[in-house]
Amino acid sequence: MELKYEPNRIERKWQEYWDKNNFYKTSEDPSKPKYYALEMFPYPSGNLHMGHVRNYAIGDVIARYKAMNGFNVLHPMGWDSFGLPAENAAIKHGIHPAKWTFSNIDAMKQQLKTLGISYDWDREIATCRPDYYKFTQWMFLKLYDNGLAYKKSAAVNWCPSCQTVLANEQVVEGACERCETKVDKKKLEQWFFKITDYAQRLLDDLEQLEGWPDKVKIMQRNWIGRSEGCQFSMAIEGSDEMLTVFTTRPDTVYGVTYMVLAPEHPLVSVIAKGTPQEEAVKAFINEVKFISDVDRSSADLEKTGVFTGAYAINPMNGEKVPIWIANYVLMDYGTGAIMAVPAHDQRDFEFARKYNLPIRQVIKSNDPTDENNQLETAYAGDGYMINSGDFDGLSVEEGKQKIIAYMEANNIGSATVNFRLRDWLISRQRYWGAPIPMVYCPECGPVPVPYEDLPVLLPEDVNFKITGESPLNYVESFYKTNCPVCGSEARRETDTMDTFVCSSWYFNRYCSPDLKDMPFDPDQVNYWMPVDQYIGGVEHAILHLMYARFFTKFLYDIKMINSLEPFSNLLTQGMVLKDGSKMSKSKGNVVSPEEIIKHYGADTARLFILFASPPERDLEWSDQGVEGCYRFLNRIWRLVQDYAPLFAEDSESLNTASLNPRDKDLYYKVHATIKKVSEDIQERFNFNTAISAIMELSNHLNSYREVQDKNPALIKLAIDNLLILLSPFSPHICEELWQQTGHQSSIYLQPWPRYNPDALILDEVEMVIQISGKVKERIKVPINSAKEELEQIALDNPKIMALTDGREIVKIVVVPNKLINIVIK
RNA sequence: GCGGGCGUGGCGGAAUGGCAGACGCACCAGACUUAGGAUCUGGCGGGAAACCGUGGAGGUUCAAGUCCUCUCGCCCGCACCA
Numbered sequence: 001m002e003l004k005y006e007p008n009r010i011e012r013k014w015q016e017y018w019d020k021n022n023f024y025k026t027s028e029d030p031s032k033p034k035y036y037a038l039e040m041f042p043y044p045s046g047n048l049h050m051g052h053v054r055n056y057a058i059g060d061v062i063a064r065y066k067a068m069n070g071f072n073v074l075h076p077m078g079w080d081s082f083g084l085p086a087e088n089a090a091i092k093h094g095i096h097p098a099k100w101t102f103s104n105i106d107a108m109k110q111q112l113k114t115l116g117i118s119y120d121w122d123r124e125i126a127t128c129r130p131d132y133y134k135f136t137q138w139m140f141l142k143l144y145d146n147g148l149a150y151k152k153s154a155a156v157n158w159c160p161s162c163q164t165v166l167a168n169e170q171v172v173e174g175a176c177e178r179c180e181t182k183v184d185k186k187k188l189e190q191w192f193f194k195i196t197d198y199a200q201r202l203l204d205d206l207e208q209l210e211g212w213p214d215k216v217k218i219m220q221r222n223w224i225g226r227s228e229g230c231q232f233s234m235a236i237e238g239s240d241e242m243l244t245v246f247t248t249r250p251d252t253v254y255g256v257t258y259m260v261l262a263p264e265h266p267l268v269s270v271i272a273k274g275t276p277q278e279e280a281v282k283a284f285i286n287e288v289k290f291i292s293d294v295d296r297s298s299a300d301l302e303k304t305g306v307f308t309g310a311y312a313i314n315p316m317n318g319e320k321v322p323i324w325i326a327n328y329v330l331m332d333y334g335t336g337a338i339m340a341v342p343a344h345d346q347r348d349f350e351f352a353r354k355y356n357l358p359i360r361q362v363i364k365s366n367d368p369t370d371e372n373n374q375l376e377t378a379y380a381g382d383g384y385m386i387n388s389g390d391f392d393g394l395s396v397e398e399g400k401q402k403i404i405a406y407m408e409a410n411n412i413g414s415a416t417v418n419f420r421l422r423d424w425l426i427s428r429q430r431y432w433g434a435p436i437p438m439v440y441c442p443e444c445g446p447v448p449v450p451y452e453d454l455p456v457l458l459p460e461d462v463n464f465k466i467t468g469e470s471p472l473n474y475v476e477s478f479y480k481t482n483c484p485v486c487g488s489e490a491r492r493e494t495d496t497m498d499t500f501v502c503s504s505w506y507f508n509r510y511c512s513p514d515l516k517d518m519p520f521d522p523d524q525v526n527y528w529m530p531v532d533q534y535i536g537g538v539e540h541a542i543l544h545l546m547y548a549r550f551f552t553k554f555l556y557d558i559k560m561i562n563s564l565e566p567f568s569n570l571l572t573q574g575m576v577l578k579d580g581s582k583m584s585k586s587k588g589n590v591v592s593p594e595e596i597i598k599h600y601g602a603d604t605a606r607l608f609i610l611f612a613s614p615p616e617r618d619l620e621w622s623d624q625g626v627e628g629c630y631r632f633l634n635r636i637w638r639l640v641q642d643y644a645p646l647f648a649e650d651s652e653s654l655n656t657a658s659l660n661p662r663d664k665d666l667y668y669k670v671h672a673t674i675k676k677v678s679e680d681i682q683e684r685f686n687f688n689t690a691i692s693a694i695m696e697l698s699n700h701l702n703s704y705r706e707v708q709d710k711n712p713a714l715i716k717l718a719i720d721n722l723l724i725l726l727s728p729f730s731p732h733i734c735e736e737l738w739q740q741t742g743h744q745s746s747i748y749l750q751p752w753p754r755y756n757p758d759a760l761i762l763d764e765v766e767m768v769i770q771i772s773g774k775v776k777e778r779i780k781v782p783i784n785s786a787k788e789e790l791e792q793i794a795l796d797n798p799k800i801m802a803l804t805d806g807r808e809i810v811k812i813v814v815v816p817n818k819l820i821n822i823v824i825k
Numbered sequence: 826g827c828g829g830g831c832g833u834g835g836c837g838g839a840a841u842g843g844c845a846g847a848c849g850c851a852c853c854a855g856a857c858u859u860a861g862g863a864u865c866u867g868g869c870g871g872g873a874a875a876c877c878g879u880g881g882a883g884g885u886u887c888a889a890g891u892c893c894u895c896u897c898g899c900c901c902g903c904a905c906c907a
Contacts (some may be wrong), residue, residue, distance in 0.1 A: 536850095611838095
């Protein structure tokens, strides 16, 4: 008999037990339904924070619950271990990124293990290990072979102080996240993945993702940004060049009074050449160059521009309109050029006002009171066409179609779909990433590294000084190579891949973690994939989740896997807050999981974090709340210690037919709790209410202590179930108490209990009597009493009689076993 | 500006249209104790009560935290996307 609950001792004991007996090791088993539970793998920063604990605690409840319900569960863990922080550590402290990373992984793995999560550690992966990044490179080659990886010159984020390129995600509000210097754009040759080829499918298949939060689907939909319209070309006066524009409002094409090009548009210098405006145009382009990209794309920026001196011909009416350049037109959307319709576009309207350009109304509102003669703002609403030649009188919708049809018939333009989504820039001028497996041969040009030569290994001896180029550029043994095709001296690509590439396919690798020649075995992947439940922070709503979807579709297309989507169900967990804001070092409000575990144990930490709030919502950290969960576990401990002797020797089985009312009440509570906890986990992931139901059962058991003639078999039933129900949340204490109450095998191997519907049928229920919707009285009646009987009981009730005396009863509403509502006048 | 979410006791949070505040924390009182920051018991939205209470104003309904309309506040995402 143990007197005191000592979490650290029993947690170590059971973690060792699970470890030694390969408890959570999984393999394919066609006889059982599979369940793939996955939490987003962490970057190994070196210490676990509360957000991780929350993420993995949620995942563990689901994984354990499913396993106990007969599923063959895959629940792996690994490390997203390439990336900038390791290299920064190298620059700052002179530690090699590999050494830094691997020691962080060791440290974090130790911390993770103290949480008692049911991981199959045999499947652990680290994206920075050659046996993993070999296949990240394999993915690159497959994409390249299929025309989905290409190189082009592009403007990238450049920090002038650090002298290096930054990933988009390392740019925070237009500044470098490390030194807070304003980020510039710099043109460099870069590798891209053609995710835009998949834009429509990425958009369409969102419909299939019923298990995803709408919020995330909406964010992806907006990010993809599909818009329908048409693209058409205009002749430029005195030039052979054509000017192509994209518009979603072809119905307003008769309202075009000028054209606008982005200042970077290649046609600008051509058309301005030799005009009196040439100097002004050059000056304006120079001016725009000095405005940062962030300010450039801000709606607050004042719209400015300059006339190019050239004119375009509107193909619909032959009208000559001036071509301007302006800061509000962006080169990287559409064609980098627009037709300006100031009467029906607010931006064009403001610009036209400022530069005294004509405004011509071509859409009239259907609302006759809406006299829009003196336009104060652009009119973007519905209506019918005017001033539009043969098209007058058509509605906006009809007009769009008819104009496009006309353009197509006359070879002016055609219907087009435009996406906001851009191709994915994957080059990084950094060391600590997967090298891009390409070779540049003076004879053969760019040549992919043959599959059999993978991996292209990262060299170890590298100087990390900041130069603005990849450190690999200075490692001769790395870049000097021979062409795989012709054998002549060639140079390796020295850029490495964005770490999002590594995390776009890792969930497949867990299915075949040790496979040598292929990223995964199709049979194994097709057994496990798709992930049944994916859990992580909402900050990955777009980037990671979109890239992973893209990779999955690509792998489907090349017949490597059978699923079109990687994650059937997605749970986006809320943040862990302290004093109302996100835990961060700079705010000094960080609570370390290590400290909490040391003090209270992992069971308490897990329980608190699951109890304090439903998983999707933000969670406010409370030291006192933790204390409360610790007290609860102590109460459970004592409860079992006190009751154990009672049923230790008594193996009599429970006779449910002869329960006294007090026992029946406890018996009811046991089954009601099984039902509630099962439903809360299974249907809604509402762990907080599941835990509170378990607390209620424990409270019932506690008050049962006062009962004189206790029923040992009933207590045993209650305690067994209590421990099983609590075990996914706080597994160690439950294993320990399970063993102490005489069970031979692990509680994890217990089947999840089923509630007995008969146990939930009570003899008597409490009902409420309302008068006109207000509760006036409570009565106890036999369950399922007849409506007429209930009405009579209510009307005969003295309190109700007094209140209804002399009033007319309009009607009586009876909700079975709940309430009787007497409506009076 | 557009899109999404959230407003319930002192706090975290519960409530298939059917008893608002489950469960926990904090607090108060009592018990046990040399002691209590341990444990146990009880209380705990406001109000003396009738009653009043889910950000605010209307509405639907026998019945609204829940449904509808308007409105205020906070949080998150996107933001000159043609």
